[in-house]
Amino acid sequence: MATNTQVRLAARPSGFPDASCFRIEEAPVPEPKDGEVLVQNHFLSLDPYMRGRMNEARSYAPPVAIGDVMVGGTAGEVVASKSSSFAVGDKVVGAFGWQEYGVSDGRGLTKVDGELPLSVYLGAAGMPGVTAYVGLYDIGEPKRGETVVVSAAAGAVGSVVGQLAKLRGCRAVGIAGGRMKCDYVVGELGFDACVDYRSPSFADDLRAATPDGVDVSFENVGGPVMNAVLARLNAFGRVPLCGLVSQYNATEPYALENVAALLWKRVKLQGFIVSDHMDRWPRALADLSTWVAEGKIRYRETVATGIRSAPDAFFGMLRGANLGKQIVKLI
Amino acid sequence: MATNTQVRLAARPSGFPDASCFRIEEAPVPEPKDGEVLVQNHFLSLDPYMRGRMNEARSYAPPVAIGDVMVGGTAGEVVASKSSSFAVGDKVVGAFGWQEYGVSDGRGLTKVDGELPLSVYLGAAGMPGVTAYVGLYDIGEPKRGETVVVSAAAGAVGSVVGQLAKLRGCRAVGIAGGRMKCDYVVGELGFDACVDYRSPSFADDLRAATPDGVDVSFENVGGPVMNAVLARLNAFGRVPLCGLVSQYNATEPYALENVAALLWKRVKLQGFIVSDHMDRWPRALADLSTWVAEGKIRYRETVATGIRSAPDAFFGMLRGANLGKQIVKLI
Numbered sequence: 001m002a003t004n005t006q007v008r009l010a011a012r013p014s015g016f017p018d019a020s021c022f023r024i025e026e027a028p029v030p031e032p033k034d035g036e037v038l039v040q041n042h043f044l045s046l047d048p049y050m051r052g053r054m055n056e057a058r059s060y061a062p063p064v065a066i067g068d069v070m071v072g073g074t075a076g077e078v079v080a081s082k083s084s085s086f087a088v089g090d091k092v093v094g095a096f097g098w099q100e101y102g103v104s105d106g107r108g109l110t111k112v113d114g115e116l117p118l119s120v121y122l123g124a125a126g127m128p129g130v131t132a133y134v135g136l137y138d139i140g141e142p143k144r145g146e147t148v149v150v151s152a153a154a155g156a157v158g159s160v161v162g163q164l165a166k167l168r169g170c171r172a173v174g175i176a177g178g179r180m181k182c183d184y185v186v187g188e189l190g191f192d193a194c195v196d197y198r199s200p201s202f203a204d205d206l207r208a209a210t211p212d213g214v215d216v217s218f219e220n221v222g223g224p225v226m227n228a229v230l231a232r233l234n235a236f237g238r239v240p241l242c243g244l245v246s247q248y249n250a251t252e253p254y255a256l257e258n259v260a261a262l263l264w265k266r267v268k269l270q271g272f273i274v275s276d277h278m279d280r281w282p283r284a285l286a287d288l289s290t291w292v293a294e295g296k297i298r299y300r301e302t303v304a305t306g307i308r309s310a311p312d313a314f315f316g317m318l319r320g321a322n323l324g325k326q327i328v329k330l331i
Numbered sequence: 332m333a334t335n336t337q338v339r340l341a342a343r344p345s346g347f348p349d350a351s352c353f354r355i356e357e358a359p360v361p362e363p364k365d366g367e368v369l370v371q372n373h374f375l376s377l378d379p380y381m382r383g384r385m386n387e388a389r390s391y392a393p394p395v396a397i398g399d400v401m402v403g404g405t406a407g408e409v410v411a412s413k414s415s416s417f418a419v420g421d422k423v424v425g426a427f428g429w430q431e432y433g434v435s436d437g438r439g440l441t442k443v444d445g446e447l448p449l450s451v452y453l454g455a456a457g458m459p460g461v462t463a464y465v466g467l468y469d470i471g472e473p474k475r476g477e478t479v480v481v482s483a484a485a486g487a488v489g490s491v492v493g494q495l496a497k498l499r500g501c502r503a504v505g506i507a508g509g510r511m512k513c514d515y516v517v518g519e520l521g522f523d524a525c526v527d528y529r530s531p532s533f534a535d536d537l538r539a540a541t542p543d544g545v546d547v548s549f550e551n552v553g554g555p556v557m558n559a560v561l562a563r564l565n566a567f568g569r570v571p572l573c574g575l576v577s578q579y580n581a582t583e584p585y586a587l588e589n590v591a592a593l594l595w596k597r598v599k600l601q602g603f604i605v606s607d608h609m610d611r612w613p614r615a616l617a618d619l620s621t622w623v624a625e626g627k628i629r630y631r632e633t634v635a636t637g638i639r640s641a642p643d644a645f646f647g648m649l650r651g652a653n654l655g656k657q658i659v660k661l662i
Contacts, residue, residue, distance in 0.1 A: 052595070059595040060566070222590060235391065241594050255586030259553060263572050263602040264383070264390040271594040 002029045005307045007098035009064045012056055016249040016318070021054065022070070022311045030103045037086045037109070039094060039102050041076035044307070044328040045122035046314050047156070051248040060273055070098040070310075073127055075118045076330075086111070093121045098310050100330055116292055123156050123325035124299040125289045131274040132160035133284040135240035136218055137168075138277070139270050144169035146215035149206075149232070151225050152245060153194055154181035156299075156325035160288070161218045162191045163297045170216075173209045175225060177320050184323060189298055197225050206232060213237075221246045223254040230258045230267075239269040249318065300324030333360045336638045338429035340395045343387055347580040347649070352385065353401070353642045361434045368417045368440070370425060370433050372407035375638065375659040376453035377645050378487070379551075382579040391604055401429040401641075404458055406449045407661075417442070424452045429641050431661055447623055454487050454656035455630040456620045462605040463491035464615040466571035467549055468499075469608070470601050473569075475500035477546035480537075480560050483576060484525055485512035487630075487656035491619070492549045493522045494628045501547075504540045506556060508651050515654060520629055528556050537563060544568075552577045554585040561589045561598075570600040580649065631655030 003026040010023035032038045053064045053071055064071055074097070078090040085106050086092070094109045096102030112121050123129065135157075142148050148165035152158040153174025162172035162185065174185040174194035182194035193209040195202060206228055213234035219226055222244030230239070247253055262269060291297040302322035304313035310328045317326040334357040341354035363369045384395045384402055395402055405428070409421040416437050417423070425440045427433030443452050454460065466488075473479050479496035483489040484505025493503035493516065505516040505525035513525035524540040526533060537559055544565035550557055553575030561570070578584055593600060622628040633653035635644035641659045648657040 060597070226590075241590075244591055244594055247591060253588055253591060255588045256590050257584055257586045259557075259572075259587050260575055260578060260584060262600065263575055264604070266391070266602045266604055266607060268599065268601040269593065270599040271597045273595070273597055276597060 003027065004029045004099055004101040006069050006100070007307060007310050008069050009054060009066055011066065013054055013249075015251050017051070017054060017315065019311055024308055027099075029101045032080050032082045032103045034082050036103050036105050037078050037083050037092075038080040039074075039076045039092055039096065039104065039109070040079045041074040041096055041100055041102065041330050043075045043119045043122055044098060044310060044330060045073035045075075045127070046310065046317050046326040046328060047073070047128070048243055048245045048248060048318065050314065051245075051318060071095065072097045073122050074102065075112070075121050075126075076102075091118055093126065098307065100307055116289060119301060119303075119325075119327050119329075120292060120299065122327060123301065124160050124292050124297050125285060127274060128156035128325060129160050129288040129297075130277075130281055130284040131157050131242060132164055132218075133288060134274055134277045134280050135242050135272055136161050136164050136216070138280065139240040139272055140216040140218060140238045142168050142170045142216045145171075147171040147173060147210055147212055148216040148218065149173045149175065149210065149214045149229050150218040150220065151175040151197075151229070152220035152243070152320075153185045153191065154323050155220065155320075157242060158218070158220055159185070159189055159299060159324055160297060163189055163291075165216075166190055166192075167291070167296060171212075173206075173214075175206070175221075175229070181323060184300070188300075203228055216240070218242060219244075223247060223250075227257050230256075230261055233261065233265050233267055235265050237265055237267045239267060241269055241271040245318070302326050304328045306330070334358065335360045335430055335432040337400050337431070338638060338641050339400050340385060340397055342397065344385055344580075346582050348382070348385060348646065350642055355639055358430075360432050363411055363413050363434045365413050367434050367436050368409050368414050368423075369411040370405075370407045370423055370427065370435065370440070371410045372405040372427055372431055372433065372661050374406045374450045374453055375429060375641060375661060376404035376406075376458070377641065377648050377657040377659060378404070378459070379574055379576045379579060379649065381645065382576075382649060402426065403428045404453050405433065406443070406452050406457075407433075422449055424457065429638065431638055447620060450632060450634075450656075450658050450660075451623060451630065453658055454632065455491050455623050455628050456616060458605060459487035459656065460491050460619040460628075461608075461612055461615040462573060463488050463495055463549075464619060465605055465608045465611050466573050466603055467492050467495050467547070469611065470571040470603055471547040471549060471569045473499050473501045473547045476502075478502040478504060478541055478543055479547040479549065480504045480506065480541065480545045480563070481549040481551065482506040482528075482556050482560070483551035483574070483651075484516045484522065485654050486551065486651075488573060489549070489551055490516070490520055490630060490655055491628060494520055494622075496547075497521055497523075498622070498627060502543075504537075504545075506537070506552075506560070512654060515631070519631075534559055547571070549573060550575075554578060554581075558588050561587075561592055564592065564596050564598055566596050568596060568598045570598060572600055572602040576649070633657050635659045637661070
């Protein structure tokens with residue numbers, strides 16, 4: 001009998017998680033009931049928000065319960081169908097979590113036409129892409145000629161943010177960790193500049209890269225990097241607050257020093273979560289898919305292989321070891 | 332010859348200002364030229380923003396130069412006119428600063444009809460009132476039944492914010508320093524509750540006063556009080572950031588701890604300055620004047636007498652010694 005290998009939450013981390021937080025189990029492949037489909041997941045998406053779900057405290061979504069399969073977006077293929085809406089062979093994006101198979105009554109399952117490689121619907125043409133689109137265009141509201149800065153610029157969301165900024169006619173400046181990532185962001189993604197936050201000259205480099213200040217700061221990491229960018233904000237700057245990945249494993253949060261600048265520069269800082277903006281998904285996905293197909297939005301993936309590699313790949317992503325979208329290839 | 336007594340900036344403060352920062356001078360009363368009017372100021376407005384103008388660093392407005400008359404809003408009467416737009420006896424609001432007389436070519440000078448006591452055009456029916464109106468209604472966007480919290484609730488801006496919240500059908504909760512101010516805020520201004528931030532049970536009291544959480548936090552003071560209110564914010568809360576009076580004399584800024592809550596609660600925090608919203612002033616002033624005349628917005632003033640009392644009154648205001656609008660009565 002085929003098995004469904006799963007990664008379940010075994011224990012809540014204190015600080016940076018390790019292998020003891022997860023437990024790998026072999027379960028039977030589930031049987032679809034009437035109206036349901038069985039999906040074999042080809043790709044699992046690994047994303048920073050998952051770290052938050054490992055905590056006990058409720059944030060915007062309930063935590064994963066101890067013993068439950070870890071949550072996550074997946075892309076795969078229908079392998080058995082008792083639903084009139086799906087046929088065997090349909091390619092679908094869903095949220096089956098860290099496991100090889102899943103059953104669904106169709107809710108939360110989206111057929112994709114397969115014009116792009118399937119994994120891209122977990123990245124630039126999926127949730128991270130829509131996050132970039134909504135956060136930059138709807139909350140950041142960049143205007144032609146303005147300067148957009150994005151942290152974690154080589155990541156799944158950040159890499160799209162900068163390219164969307166370029167499409168809008170903005171100056172796009174990335175912040176990333178290390179020379180290799182910065183070279184990728186400028187050379188391959190077409191940002192105007194990228195600053196290495198690990199460099200001792202980071203603050204000076206950021207200033208040099210933003211000669212006209214910063215109009216939109218798309219914030220993915222928080223902490224000292226966020227403080228440095230706030231110091232470069234122009235009057236009426238906008239800060240879409242998308243993530244604080246530098247803080248997710250911190251036991252003591254890094255406090256934001258420059259609150260006064262938010263006042264006297266009349267900054268709008270707005271936290272957002274892409275699932276609150278479902279009305280924007282169809283348009284965003286249509287635009288993103290088109291632009292990816294046309295080569296206007298480029299992407300890379302860091303691919304781990306096999307469901308058992310998910311925990312290590314996840315730790316790597318939290319440390320910034322990935323370039324572009326971190327996925328796990330399951331078959 | 333009549334003299335024009337003036338308060339000039341003598342030195343920039345480090346931390347809390349004292350008398351050595353100011354110099355009082357007797358100047359001749361200026362002569363209006365063709366097209367100009369001479370105004371005798373009856374009232375000088377003292378406001379927290381003035382502390383920022385004493386610093387060397389440019390914020391949203393240039394600093395007062397050493398030796399210059401301190402800036403400030405004034406209300407007075409035209410006593411000589413070489414302008415076709417103003418007649419002797421006209422009541423006017425302007426920005427002549429900390430002095431007894433001023434000349435103007437009419438720019439920045441607004442005639443008021445005198446239906447309300449003249450000083451009110453420096454308070455509830457003036458800049459502080461418009462600040463409350465724009466910050467609460469345009470940025471805070473409170474909806475009927477929501478909870479609005481405002482710090483410095485017994486002050487010129489905060490007292491109007493809570494009353495505007497009540498007019499919108501919201502629960503209004505003030506934060507103020509001491510029992511006397513809290514009693515005034517609830518008993519006289521009609522807020523639903525007021526919490527004393529000096530009390531050791533402040534956090535518990537705030538929780539009890541906001542049983543349904545906080546939807547709009549109109550922020551006037553910053554610091555630990557701001558952190559405490561952020562912890563009570565509901566999802567999609569709004570924070571009009573109007574002032575940080577607890578920080579204006581701090582040499583080390585208080586850092587904002589709870590940045591993560593801004594993200595996962597999807598908070599919009601927006602700094603604003605009322606002079607950016609000149610298009611809203613006519614409507615705001617019309618509404619505020621009407622509501623004050625009808626008794627729907629109540630106010631109090633703390634009145635110092637004579638221009639020479641301005642520095643001490645200003646220090647008192649920065650310490651929160653005033654109840655309602657701090658003004659200086661000049662004649």
